Amino acid sequence: MSRDTAYRMPQPVFDEPVFSESKPTPDPTRFRVPHPSDAALYQRIQQLLYEDVVTFPPARGTPSDLYALATAWGPHGPEVVRSIEEAGRIVFHTVGDIGASTQGKYPGELRVSDVLAREAQLAAPSERPAFLYLLGDLVYDFGEARYYYDQFYEPYRNYPAPIFAIPGNHDSFIVPGSPVAQWPLATFRRNFCSEETVVTPEAGSLHRTAMTQPGVYFALDAPYVRVVGLFSNALEDPGVISSEGGRWKGVPDYQLDFLAAQLRRAKRERYAGALLFAVHHPPFNYAPPAGAPGGGGAHGGNPAMLAQIDVICRAEGVYPHAFLAGHAHNYQRYTRTVQFGEGTYEVPFLVCGGGGHDVQSLVAARHGSEASEPANGADVSYLDVHPAVDAKGLRLDRHDDRSYGFLRVVADAARISFEFTPVIVGAEPGVAADTVTIDIARHALVPAPPPPPSEDVADKPKGRRGPRRGRAE
Numbered sequence: 001m002s003r004d005t006a007y008r009m010p011q012p013v014f015d016e017p018v019f020s021e022s023k024p025t026p027d028p029t030r031f032r033v034p035h036p037s038d039a040a041l042y043q044r045i046q047q048l049l050y051e052d053v054v055t056f057p058p059a060r061g062t063p064s065d066l067y068a069l070a071t072a073w074g075p076h077g078p079e080v081v082r083s084i085e086e087a088g089r090i091v092f093h094t095v096g097d098i099g100a101s102t103q104g105k106y107p108g109e110l111r112v113s114d115v116l117a118r119e120a121q122l123a124a125p126s127e128r129p130a131f132l133y134l135l136g137d138l139v140y141d142f143g144e145a146r147y148y149y150d151q152f153y154e155p156y157r158n159y160p161a162p163i164f165a166i167p168g169n170h171d172s173f174i175v176p177g178s179p180v181a182q183w184p185l186a187t188f189r190r191n192f193c194s195e196e197t198v199v200t201p202e203a204g205s206l207h208r209t210a211m212t213q214p215g216v217y218f219a220l221d222a223p224y225v226r227v228v229g230l231f232s233n234a235l236e237d238p239g240v241i242s243s244e245g246g247r248w249k250g251v252p253d254y255q256l257d258f259l260a261a262q263l264r265r266a267k268r269e270r271y272a273g274a275l276l277f278a279v280h281h282p283p284f285n286y287a288p289p290a291g292a293p294g295g296g297g298a299h300g301g302n303p304a305m306l307a308q309i310d311v312i313c314r315a316e317g318v319y320p321h322a323f324l325a326g327h328a329h330n331y332q333r334y335t336r337t338v339q340f341g342e343g344t345y346e347v348p349f350l351v352c353g354g355g356g357h358d359v360q361s362l363v364a365a366r367h368g369s370e371a372s373e374p375a376n377g378a379d380v381s382y383l384d385v386h387p388a389v390d391a392k393g394l395r396l397d398r399h400d401d402r403s404y405g406f407l408r409v410v411a412d413a414a415r416i417s418f419e420f421t422p423v424i425v426g427a428e429p430g431v432a433a434d435t436v437t438i439d440i441a442r443h444a445l446v447p448a449p450p451p452p453p454s455e456d457v458a459d460k461p462k463g464r465r466g467p468r469r470g471r472a473e
């Protein structure tokens with residue numbers, strides 16, 4: 001799309017990035033654009049959701065480039081970085097699967113986005129989130145440009161900081177017959193991977209400027225933390241980050257070079273901060289063990305994708321401190337123990353896909369048998385089916401499949417903590433219900449008081465929870 005047709009007004013409108021409205025605005029009462037049900041379309045293309053991958057261009061720059069948080073903040077970047085360094089810690093938010101595909105889902109999305117915005121607005125300076133990192137599936141059902149306003153710009157209008165994103169399958173799957181100009185990844189890139197600080201047509205009358213991240217995969221470098229984000233493509237399952245040797249024709253292999261280059265750089269620099277990987281499709285997703293009654297939730301894990309990542313980590317001698325993912329509409333926190341070089345690493349794998357679209361149960365009845373929910377701390381090593389590193393065990397420490405929720409991440413020079421806060425429509429937001437802290441130098445969990453046995457992490461105040469189950473999304 002040419003610049004003339006993409007933007008309705010002379011650009012740039014502002015001489016610096018803009019992240020929110022000058023005055024907080026009330027919730028919308030309805031979609032601006034009526035969203036017809038895509039149920040029939042889903043039925044028609046069901047098979048394609050497991051077959052049709054998409055291509056995408058390489059990120060700008062070289063594979064080892066970093067995209068600095070200060071760049072996103074524009075002229076305020078140095079001041080923001082200075083205040084983070086003076087505080088000695090950075091705080092940020094992350095969550096996936098925010099989009100509301102129907103009016104009925106809108107309260108969930110708005111509740112989560114309101115809680116995030118309120119936390120960001122009211123926080124003391126040292127607690128103020130420096131950014132929000134979205135883990136994909138922003139705009140349902142298929143990343144249509146006309147729904148970006150309703151499902152992204154409007155709900156997040158009051159979030160007063162940069163919002164980065166990796167695309168999910170719903171931001172990239174191409175409905176057959178769609179004109180090239182309307183392919184969803186083009187819209188995503190226009191709004192998140194812009195070369196200039198512009199207001200896009202999707203923002204409507206709102207002021208948030210497009211994010212300037214260099215691509216659909218990129219390394220965000222902030223004080224104390226670096227987030228290496230990968231795009232896991234357009235399928236419901238599995239997540240695909242490369243052609244896998246020709247299996248997924250059309251998917252470029254840029255991301256493998258990118259990941260290797262980033263790890264090489266971290267090693268060369270002796271990077272001492274927290275290194276995180278973010279990818280929409282989760283490496284692990286709960287299912288009961290073989291022979292146990294019932295089955296897992298809507299999605300499986302992604303062992304082939306994880307193996308590719310692990311192989312590169314092993315080759316470069318660098319392993320991340322934690323993995324972030326969405327896609328499953330619930331919260332799951334695993335700890336994978338990995339023998340890596342001379343050390344034994346404890347690595348949280350966090351799934352946080354309860355951004356408002358839906359809430360999905362971790363287990364489902366199958367062949368007439370109900371499944372049991374796993375207890376906290378359950379040994380789920382059987383989910384680590386083809387480890388390409390020396391994996392010593394996998395534990396599902398905590399989960400919440402009854403609430404929406406998000407993660408607040410806090411990092412300093414020594415530790416990084418991930419705090420899950422459940423969000424329930426109609427109830428006041430609770431406090432963090434699950435926290436895991438990692439000692440950065442040792443790649444080890446910092447012991448916390450043991451949680452009550454076999455309890456979900458969510459508090460259970462009165463109020464309408466999200467639906468328990470939805471179709472696979």
Ligand SMILES: [Fe+2]
Nearest residue numbers: 137168327473
């Ligand atoms: Fe997804």
